[in-house]
Amino acid sequence: MKNTTYLPAVAGLALCATGAIAETPVLQVMTYDSFTSEWGPGPAIEAAFEAECACDLQFVGAGDGAALLARLQLEGPRTDADIVLGLDTNLTAAARETGLFAPHGVTAALDLPVAWDDAEFLPFDWGYFAFVGNAGADAPTSLRALAESDTKIVIQDPRSSTPGLGLLMWVKTAYGDEAASLWSDLADNIVTVTPGWSEAYGMFLEGEADAVLSYTTSPAYHLIAEEDDSKVAWAFDEGHYMQVEVAGKVAGTDQPELADQFMAFMVSDAFQSVIPTTNWMYPAVIPAAGLPEGFETLMTPETSLLLSPEEAAAIRDAALDEWRTALSQ
Incomplete structure (x- = not known):
């Protein structure tokens, strides 16, 4: 008798547990690979x-x-994405044109060096693009000086990588009609063009280039995580192009309340405190504990460059053609 009543009870408990697992709502966030890596912000x-x-x-x-x-x-x-996280202002105009994003509805006091009023895309971090090299090396002081030097660099493809696209905007913003000429002179400095940032930075660390396109904040990783001060960001006279990384809520999400909750969470201390020492960027909202020790040593550009999303979209194709033509010669 004991067995005949006990076994159905166990079975019932198992069915309840299975049902509970099946009912757990899933929120899917599409992002770039380094964000999801074990050393990136994703796990925390x-x-x-x-x-x-x-x-x-x-x-x-x-x-x-x-x-x-x-x-x-x-x-x-x-x-299937409910949230897209990792676009930047060079891409938001094109992203908006898809009609796939809904207003995020988040109001927060952001710690950005620029005003922000975008109803669909919410920042989660920001930084400045820079070439990172070894301390003590003969560092060029401008993009033009870099092109005229024998310095070997690794960059990223602007068609797949936001740093690569950022360099495109940097050159075009700083040099205008002379951008094509600069790319022609810079072409022989480029060891290779990688699909993404991780591959390029890895090549630099392995000694395959003198410098890599990255961020002014990249040396903080070596200083804080490795106690290594041998990597520096080069300051360039024409200024440095800024990147503001954003997330957007997909309008067709089947988890609208969860998506709203995540967007609000994104500007919370729990999210923002993770950014400086995992994504190695400036947080969009300074955490309660402030920035980690070591960030105060980073190079701060004297001139900040940034196109509006609409301006970036307007020149993107022409800038890409200049880049492609120069590197194919």
């Missing part, structure tokens, strides 16, 4: 958000930053 942010949401937060890597837009344009309304 996933744990912190899941502690609040009673949900399953899933990060889905889609290559580098610019590849996010290409994938989204390909998938269209069929996308």
